Amino acid sequence: MSLKNVRAGGAILWLIVAGLAIAGCHRAPDEAQVRAAIAGVAEAAENGAAGDVVASLSDDFDGNGGEFDRRALGNLVRLFALRGERIGVVTGPVAVERRGERLLASMTITLTGSGRLLVDRYWLGPTLFRLGELYENAGDVRHATEYYGRFVDLWKNADPELQPRVTEARGRIARMNRANQ
Numbered sequence: 001m002s003l004k005n006v007r008a009g010g011a012i013l014w015l016i017v018a019g020l021a022i023a024g025c026h027r028a029p030d031e032a033q034v035r036a037a038i039a040g041v042a043e044a045a046e047n048g049a050a051g052d053v054v055a056s057l058s059d060d061f062d063g064n065g066g067e068f069d070r071r072a073l074g075n076l077v078r079l080f081a082l083r084g085e086r087i088g089v090v091t092g093p094v095a096v097e098r099r100g101e102r103l104l105a106s107m108t109i110t111l112t113g114s115g116r117l118l119v120d121r122y123w124l125g126p127t128l129f130r131l132g133e134l135y136e137n138a139g140d141v142r143h144a145t146e147y148y149g150r151f152v153d154l155w156k157n158a159d160p161e162l163q164p165r166v167t168e169a170r171g172r173i174a175r176m177n178r179a180n181q
Helices: 003-014 031-046 049-056 070-083 120-137 139-153 160-181
Strands: 087-091 095-099 102-106 108-112
Touching: 031 049, 031 087, 031 095, 031 102, 049 070, 070 120, 087 120, 120 139, 120 160, 139 160
Parallel strands: none
Antiparallel strands: 087 108, 095 102
């Protein structure tokens, strides 16, 4: 698999980025409904339910800067399901913005896979660390320490040249825990 294909798979990471609206709603959903819809789409993707993923997205759904529409997302979920592979969905901080009668949700989504379609061993560690950074910068200590902790668990036995990053993550967790006491 080429790096471009891995990036395309990883770029979906941004999948629910622009234009999420709950299908069938006649009034503008509030932020809690939008966040619940995002969680529902992530759960449907993890369960291989392509129809449920697509049904929750607005007709003008736009992921990855216009490179990924509803149909493409549904097809990706179907592909994973047909291959018997599992999709993992890691959601970064969500920003919700009102645009007229609609709400627009922007976030980074990282998809991980149980097989060769998405390469966890290359991208999951750095993704978990980056999510820790994003949540730390947003002031969300609980999620930041969660993602840094998952990173540490994944890389604790990594090659020696990668251990400084593990040490850094442990230090960030300790610093946030001290500051939260």
